Amino acid sequence: MRLHVVEDYKEMSAKAANIVSSQIILKPNSVLGLATGSTPLGMYENLVEMHKRGSVDFSEVITFNLDEYLNLPLEHPQSYHHYMYNNFFDHINIASENINIPPANKENLEEVCLKYDRRIRKAGGIDLQVLGIGVNGHIGFNEPDHKLKTGTHVVDLAKETIEANSRFFATKKGVPRQAISMGMSSIMRAQKILLLASGEQKAQAIKKTISGKITTEVPASLLQLHTDVTIVVDEAAAKAI
Numbered sequence: 001m002r003l004h005v006v007e008d009y010k011e012m013s014a015k016a017a018n019i020v021s022s023q024i025i026l027k028p029n030s031v032l033g034l035a036t037g038s039t040p041l042g043m044y045e046n047l048v049e050m051h052k053r054g055s056v057d058f059s060e061v062i063t064f065n066l067d068e069y070l071n072l073p074l075e076h077p078q079s080y081h082h083y084m085y086n087n088f089f090d091h092i093n094i095a096s097e098n099i100n101i102p103p104a105n106k107e108n109l110e111e112v113c114l115k116y117d118r119r120i121r122k123a124g125g126i127d128l129q130v131l132g133i134g135v136n137g138h139i140g141f142n143e144p145d146h147k148l149k150t151g152t153h154v155v156d157l158a159k160e161t162i163e164a165n166s167r168f169f170a171t172k173k174g175v176p177r178q179a180i181s182m183g184m185s186s187i188m189r190a191q192k193i194l195l196l197a198s199g200e201q202k203a204q205a206i207k208k209t210i211s212g213k214i215t216t217e218v219p220a221s222l223l224q225l226h227t228d229v230t231i232v233v234d235e236a237a238a239k240a241i
């Protein structure tokens with residue numbers, strides 16, 4: 001694992017955007033795995049700026065998002081569809097057919113999950129997977145458990161996750177209880193992984209990710225088994241290392 005501790009959120013975002021844009025410059029048809037949440041917002045902002053300046057071209061890039069809430073209309077301001085278009089896709093020259101987000105509002109979710117994994121495989125797998133991290137060490141919506149799922153699956157959100165994500169919703173009751181998430185296998189099979197974290201509330205999760213025992217109870221700790229992980233954290237998130 002390569003660890004970069006930077007001063008603050010602004011530096012983390014700039015560094016993350018540089019890593020993603022370098023990937024695209026080296027391989028214009030890169031397959032990116034993308035994350036949502038408050039952490040990568042600054043990275044997307046920087047990438048949009050870079051695109052406007054003409055320094056990064058997304059025309060051949062293919063993206064797969066990690067997760068989506070269940071039972072939330074796509075146009076809901078907190079859906080990850082809305083987040084991705086609003087903060088990123090609407091501002092870059094990505095082809096709409098190259099955008100993949102788990103379609104959580106479909107009938108046959110089992111088939112939807114299998115289809116999503118097939119699409120990732122057909123695209124050749126993920127070149128660079130961007131990850132945030134939950135306070136409980138979740139990645140995507142792979143929540144701590146005694147066993148983890150390999151493929152894309154429907155997940156019951158952990159209490160801590162509902163609590164943490166309630167800040168985005170008017171009431172805690174309004175937070176979806178379920179989501180669809182890419183499984184550990186697509187994430188671990190990515191060629192490269194970029195994990196981002198900012199703020200003291202992530203300090204314990206980062207410590208466990210980097211030097212804790214490898215356990216499904218801290219899904220991010222499995223990243224210790226991957227051969228090409230870059231972690232960019234700000235000083236607050238690095239506090240417990």
Ligand code: GLP
Nearest residue numbers: 036037038039132133134140141
């Ligand atoms: C969310 C998402 C994750 C994200 C994490 C941290 O629930 N499913 O993909 O990385 O929790 O979110 P934030 O960046 O807002 O702290």
